Amino acid sequence: MTGTSLHPDPWPAPLAPGPVDATVTVPGSKSVTNRGLVLAALAAEPGWLRRPLRSRDTLLMVEALRAMGVGIEEAPSRSDFGAGGPSGGGEAWRVIPAGLRGPASVDVGNAGTVMRFLPPVAALADGPIRFDGDPRSHERPLHGVIDALTALGARIDDDGRGALPLTVHGGGALDGGPVEVDASSSSQFVSALLLSAPRFNQGVEVRHTGETLPSLPHIRMTVDMLRAAGAAVDSPDSGGEPNVWRVAPSALLGRDLIVEPDLSNAQPFLAAALVTGGRVTIPDWPAHTTQPGDALREIFTEMGGSCELTESGLTFTGSGSVHGIDVDLSDVGELTPGIAAVAALADSESVLRGVGHLRLHETDRLAALTKELGALGCDISETSDGLRIRPRPLHGGVFHTYDDHRLATAAAVVGLAVEGVQVENVATTAKTLPDFPELWTGMLGSETAPAGPAVQG
Template sequence: MSDRTAQAGHWPAPTAPGAVDATVTVPGSKSVTNRALVLAAHSAEPGWLRRPLRSRDTALMADALRAMGVQIDEVVNPAGGEAWRIIPAGLHGPATVDVGNAGTVMRFLPPVAVLADGPIRFEGDTRAYERPLHGVIDALRRLGARIDDEGRGALPLTVHGAGSLTGGAVEIDASSSSQFVSALLLSGPRFNKGVEVRHTGGALPSVPHIRMTVDMLRKAGARVDSPQDSGTPDVWRVAAGALLGRDLTVEPDLSNAAPFLAAALVTGGRVTVPDWPRRTTQPGDALRGLFTLMGGSCELSERGLTLTGSGKVHAVTVDLHEVGELAPVVAAVAALADGESLLTGIAHLRLHETDRLAALAAEINGLGGSVAETADGLRIRPMPLHGGVFHTYRDHRLATAGAVLGLVVPGVEVEDVATTAKTLPDFPELWAGMLDGRGNDTAGVPGVPGTSSVRGTPTVPAAPATPATPAVPADGTRG
């Protein structure tokens, strides 16, 4: 981490010539796309997924489901953008699944694989072998599944699918990842007795993502009891039953909007993200409150969400436990603030694509900053920053954090900016378009690097009408 000399192949992060003023169309949500693919694979009838994200993580999910027998046809409707037709079929092996370094793929698909007829082998990137899977593996074993992981609680592993699973009640420790809970809930309707998941560990991170899972299950026809319904903390129940084939339009990925909105904040400019939903379960919606605290102002209108910077960045003390994925960009903004910031509740980020806390501290400090790790977060003292290499450790959110710093710090070189294709295809082009005011209406269409090719040519029906949504209260809260 000590070599700060710019090298060939590093991306020179552009420095903003002044206040940014742009409209940026953010591609669809990775979290919604991959959950929708799993639910569609379990459905009793075909469904449509419109405006899905095409990125490495979603391509890995789609290709894994194809390997288990699900038909996914990708088509382009000139009048309405891209749509995927998902035709469920009998799940079967043998098959080998490449999870890359995608948490949703490595955690959501073992419960799917136990319902396949035959063995499913799971492999992935080197870092994926270091990420915890014990919560899903242990729970599936207690429910009767046969899984061979040689006692690692991690990849590589083989799920010996028996075509069905009895299901029932199970206790897990999901304190290292809320995806353990979502993984079991998403396949729960296909278990013979459904599933009851009880979290028994420490504080549960990223709870909004579980709320997203529950909401999507219900909209697919599942009967779900959540802690909010039963009053029983940390217990979720999904009844056995058929799921509906849906026609779903994917929302923009609000977490991926973070670097673009941050650009308005740190340059004192203005950025609009079209199609920002008025009601959503996406954790990224918290950006409105976070960046308002840090000196911006937000307006949600028919145009979308517009964030306007004030020319000053304020320090904050915030608990990011539920929205840890926003922490890298928030940390970058905090390094440019008017005082010391404290980000708490994010110890679980040490188990993400990389140890994000150590990486953020090392890379911001390498540019002259003063960042110290705490037991569960980061303490960030603003210092004069200088150029140098910002390493990404193959972590897409580290790359976008480096880009934000580069807006106001000349000479920042982001190593391996291509890692952003994990969830945000064509990020360098989107970033350049934001800085020079060009539109980006082609964001997320077929042909982006790192995604699978278009398959099939079914006719795309017209999308269903979108129901009216209530206005957001003036204080920005959701009902």
């Protein structure tokens, strides 16, 4: 876990005046937006992303692809849902593929999708592409992508670190073929190779060799989006060999993609309904999706709420009681901070399992949650692969976020029920959820909390 940042004016998390009753429009999915941008950049014809998420992570992806020669234009978007759609304001990006080229420099920030998805793209470029980012990005594992690309014929200079900074010396093409990768520390290693594989001369056969594979829904999302773009993919879900994914070489279609709301970013608002015994509606919740956040319907229902999914969206209602849970979150690890926050307010013990890989995320999320919830009075301890939480009366205090957006939103959830919680660096939520403080206070202060203005940088 990296050290705490110095932000002299922490955000006072508002205490809920009573049960919430609100409709909250959540911006588009980061995972879908960034995968859609990569696939569109590699397509054989221009495409559209409509209602994309505009946040730090997605704007870093846009600027990185532009640096490599891809045209990305902003334009008003026609929308089947009108101007009030999930990304707020009906915006769209038109992506115009071009010959990928260097030299170029890419700032990945601390975005796992950018640092892992783009080196394979850079291997297809003509010229060197240098990758660097925030200090924490140097600590996050990248060896799976580096080693696999090297085995497939790419030339990468990383001074043997298996991490950033690095330079990919693009040769204009990559042979591809079979490769082994241990993706135990991040499913993004697999997704990174699959997304660019249609452009490899031989496609790719990715064989995961590790004992565990976290966040499988994100790999399923990658596979589904590849198929929608015209790629031929053989995967375990379609009857293929376990832990093996094959992508045939092919041209990708330029799509007209409408980005789903980000269901993981809906978590704090659903948690607000659960914690306060209120009701929150998230418009346009998809009936079928590969997003991990869809698991919240089942998890939060088990913790004391109920939900109804209709054509207009998902309505979640709290019962006034919050129960502990024993749950394996290996497929949905990104939900852990929010679930831990709710568990700290429950009436019984919770055990969150299968998330040891969170020690390698934006920060060491297990250590951070243990320290910060513990500082507010919670009896919380790390296990080998997760957390054990025994609720006790909590008190106010400064909740440090370690520049991690999901820690900031988790702190806000605790603050609904505990007076005096102050969130250090709430602005870090702009990584994936622009204007979170405005959305949060809007949820508490009126029936409808519309999305705020898009983040411009």
